Amino acid sequence: MSDLNFEPKIVGFLCNWCSYRGADMAGTxxxxxxxxxxxxRVMCSGRVDPTFVLKAxxxxxxxxxxxxxxxxxxxxxxxxxxxxxxxxxxKKMLEQLGIEEERVRLDWVSAAEGGRFxxxxxxxxxxxxxxxPFRVDERG
Amino acid sequence: xxxxxxAIYWSASCGGCDVAILDINEKILNVAELADIVLWPVxxxxxxxxxxxxxxxxxxxxxxxxxxxxxxxxxxxxxxxKKSKVMVAFxxxxxxxxxxxxxxxxxxxxxFERAYLEAPTNVNSDRNLPQTLTQVxxxxxxxxxxxxxxLALDQVVPVEYYMPGCPPPVDxxxxxxxxxxxxxxxxxGSVIASEKTLCEECPRTKEEKKITRIYRPHEIIPExxxxxxEQGLICMGPATRGGCGARCILxxxxxxxxxxxxxxxxxxxxxxLSALASIYDVKDETEIARMVEEIVDPAGTFYRFGMSxxxxxxxxx
Numbered sequence: 501m502s503d504l505n506f507e508p509k510i511v512g513f514l515c516n517w518c519s520y521r522g523a524d525m526a527g528t529x530x531x532x533x534x535x536x537x538x539x540x541r542v543m544c545s546g547r548v549d550p551t552f553v554l555k556a557x558x559x560x561x562x563x564x565x566x567x568x569x570x571x572x573x574x575x576x577x578x579x580x581x582x583x584x585x586x587x588x589x590x591k592k593m594l595e596q597l598g599i600e601e602e603r604v605r606l607d608w609v610s611a612a613e614g615g616r617f618x619x620x621x622x623x624x625x626x627x628x629x630x631x632x633p634f635r636v637d638e639r640g
Numbered sequence: 641x642x643x644x645x646x647a648i649y650w651s652a653s654c655g656g657c658d659v660a661i662l663d664i665n666e667k668i669l670n671v672a673e674l675a676d677i678v679l680w681p682v683x684x685x686x687x688x689x690x691x692x693x694x695x696x697x698x699x700x701x702x703x704x705x706x707x708x709x710x711x712x713x714x715x716x717x718x719x720x721x722k723k724s725k726v727m728v729a730f731x732x733x734x735x736x737x738x739x740x741x742x743x744x745x746x747x748x749x750x751x752f753e754r755a756y757l758e759a760p761t762n763v764n765s766d767r768n769l770p771q772t773l774t775q776v777x778x779x780x781x782x783x784x785x786x787x788x789x790x791l792a793l794d795q796v797v798p799v800e801y802y803m804p805g806c807p808p809p810v811d812x813x814x815x816x817x818x819x820x821x822x823x824x825x826x827x828x829g830s831v832i833a834s835e836k837t838l839c840e841e842c843p844r845t846k847e848e849k850k851i852t853r854i855y856r857p858h859e860i861i862p863e864x865x866x867x868x869x870e871q872g873l874i875c876m877g878p879a880t881r882g883g884c885g886a887r888c889i890l891x892x893x894x895x896x897x898x899x900x901x902x903x904x905x906x907x908x909x910x911x912x913l914s915a916l917a918s919i920y921d922v923k924d925e926t927e928i929a930r931m932v933e934e935i936v937d938p939a940g941t942f943y944r945f946g947m948s949x950x951x952x953x954x955x956x957x
Binding site: 551553554555557581582585586588590592593598599635 | 909910913914917918923925931932938939942951952955956
């Protein structure tokens, strides 16, 4: 599917302590990046219940981006490790439900990494654009 | 008090729910005293046209078991809804889709292919598949239309009460019978079970949950007193509604989740996935990959009884 007019809708869950500040940094540094990610600030990437990801898809998101502190840097010490285990398992489950695993991406962005935030958003947007829209309807 | 009129119906189900009603043993006589049964296909010889001839709302309670996966089941669900004052989704299939809803990982074509072409017990060299309409010389034959997606009862008609369980346990059935006898049914929309998780009522000793390996039930003999999750078995307790009396747990088997999600949980599978990944105590990437490999069939395990009412409902194909 390569509809040229398709603009992916991506829901981004960004942790308050690192990644959200990384996104701020990208803004302060006047980095240009794709406008496709709708950011939801959460206190920790560990707060991202897999239910949120399913709900995003159910409500019409084409992709979900989860960003947290680098391993070892979690403000709550263990939160991002929980996410690091949940997301690969969730991807395996989504594949069984017919959802390409590339529609979900977990990555780490520190408060200083504005450039890294911008490039992850660009990569993710390009990837989801390539995959095409997520089919919300439930036909067999 | 005039006798109540009771209907019991089965659609996509195994018959276990009907047997569970008989499992109340001699109390079935109380049911017979309390109610006239007007439809019970598995046990009594009433026909659909008998129900069609009844006034709307003249059946007091309908216990409907099984999920809905074809046009006949939909038609009867709608008919019974119209004729019944109270509709009860009886058993996990009617409540959440149940085991038949595992077919939501495939579609009609794949289901037919497996059932009528591949299955080794078939003799079908002409490769015939069921058709909704078939012309024969005597005229046209019609079969119910088989759907791609298995639905729970409340996805087809409004439902007053939910009685989960595969099958619902005898004490919950008796609770409903008593409530009917004393006219003290709970508020419509209620689930006749606990509001809390199974872990709340589980008698096992629970300590800090940290595991580093998943075992499948045939791989170990679990200790009888210790939390099954802590022993590495995938026990659905944390993401499952209580009220079953921990039947499986007491038989040293992990919970499979037949009571569905507890109150306030939208998606049983997502919650179980979250819980399990949380207690699996590894940090290294290769070890995380091993965890993912050890959980052989996450969707089938976490949504064993709940595909129809899960957030994504079915596989995108």
